Amino acid sequence: MDTEKTLRQRTPLKAGKRIKFQTIQKLKDFSFALPALVLLAAFTYYPLLFSVYISFTDWNLVKPVKKFIGFQNYEKLLTDERFYHVLKITFTYTILDVVLTLAIGLLLAMLFNVQSRLFGFLRMFIFMPHYISMVIASMVFIWILNNQYGIMNQLLQAIGMEPVRWLDSTTNALWALIMVAIWKSVGFTMLIFIAGLRSIPNEYYEASSIDGAGRWQQFKSITIPLLSPTLLFLLVTQFISSMQVFQSVDVMTGGGPLESTKVMVYWIYQMAFHDFRAGRSSALVIIFFLILITLTILQFVLSRKKVHYEG
Numbered sequence: 001m002d003t004e005k006t007l008r009q010r011t012p013l014k015a016g017k018r019i020k021f022q023t024i025q026k027l028k029d030f031s032f033a034l035p036a037l038v039l040l041a042a043f044t045y046y047p048l049l050f051s052v053y054i055s056f057t058d059w060n061l062v063k064p065v066k067k068f069i070g071f072q073n074y075e076k077l078l079t080d081e082r083f084y085h086v087l088k089i090t091f092t093y094t095i096l097d098v099v100l101t102l103a104i105g106l107l108l109a110m111l112f113n114v115q116s117r118l119f120g121f122l123r124m125f126i127f128m129p130h131y132i133s134m135v136i137a138s139m140v141f142i143w144i145l146n147n148q149y150g151i152m153n154q155l156l157q158a159i160g161m162e163p164v165r166w167l168d169s170t171t172n173a174l175w176a177l178i179m180v181a182i183w184k185s186v187g188f189t190m191l192i193f194i195a196g197l198r199s200i201p202n203e204y205y206e207a208s209s210i211d212g213a214g215r216w217q218q219f220k221s222i223t224i225p226l227l228s229p230t231l232l233f234l235l236v237t238q239f240i241s242s243m244q245v246f247q248s249v250d251v252m253t254g255g256g257p258l259e260s261t262k263v264m265v266y267w268i269y270q271m272a273f274h275d276f277r278a279g280r281s282s283a284l285v286i287i288f289f290l291i292l293i294t295l296t297i298l299q300f301v302l303s304r305k306k307v308h309y310e311g
Contacts, residue, residue, distance in 0.1 A: 055283035061276040073283035082267075083284075087291075090264045093174060094242040097181045101238055102231070104182065105189030113194050123194070127187035134184065138251035141180045142167070170260035173253050177261060180248050185241070189234055196230030197223070228307040236299055243292055264288050 055073055057066040077083050108126060112119050129137065144151050145166035153163035166176045204222050213221070224231075246265040249255060255262035255270070268288070272281035 051282045051285055054279055055286050057279045059278045061272070061278050066279075069279070073280050074287065077280065077284055077287060085259070086262050086264055086267050089174070089260070089262060090243060090245075093178060093245060093261075093263060094239060096174075097178050097242040097245075098235065098238045100178065101182050101185055101189055102234055105186050105234070106193050108186065108190040109193030109197060112190065113197050123187075123191065127191055129184045130188045132184065134180075134247040135251055137180055137184050138248045141176065141183075142252055145176055167253060168257055170258050173257060173261045177245070177248050177252060180252070181242065181245065185238070189238070192230060192234055193227070196227045200226045228303075232299070232303050232307050236296060239299070240292065240296065 054066070056068060056070055058069045058072070059066040112123050112126075145153075147153065147163065147165055147168065150166070152166065157163060164172060166172050200223065204226070205218055208218050208222060244265050245263055246269065249261055249263055249266045250269070253261040255266050264284075265288075268281050268284050271277050271284065
């Protein structure tokens, strides 16, 4: 390589040959990325464009005919009360999951931000559920929250409380799903917060202590502002993940009882593979995608003045 470079420097190419050589080099570099781009186009962009096309048709999956109907699928969805009911459940689940996961994760991070073997083991123990499949976690929680022999109700009865109908109640079923989501993701959130806390220079806390600042003032004026990039990252990723909840709903509640846990992705799944209404479900996918990307962009826009990047 060094020899070729030396020869190239000693014998400069003419302008036309130099442009041709650079073009060949660019095509050579592009050829290495071509297989990945082909796979991306085949399994991401083509399905997305095909889904947009299907959303303008009345297509039953068991029939080959795709009848073009324009925006009728969108009109029927946006005038359907079930759409707003499902959207409300999805937002309720997402807000509760995101707020509680971030709050508990930050609390655990501040408690376990200690470098020792004991605290390292405790951090590992809290983080372990992150590696468990959501399907397996949901099956375990079905057993834990069982009305008759579940561990949770046995613990409640042991302290003199009445057993709770976790998965059969329209009030408690959504909380049961949130409980599973927090148990699985709070360990990851804790570790990200710990990484953010350790990136804050200790000199800031020492200087504020000299000025007489207490723990709460340090937390409010130093920790939260300097932790804002980490908070934004976790807020966005957790928001997107929570909005797309599906597996725990499918395994634990099936959207019930009385559709009290029917979230958006589960409704899309039912509409496409139970009712075989591919056109309507594709339109719902597009609407949901636009809502999701709009709210994500809005989070970045609103956080511009509140996120502080040190240096």
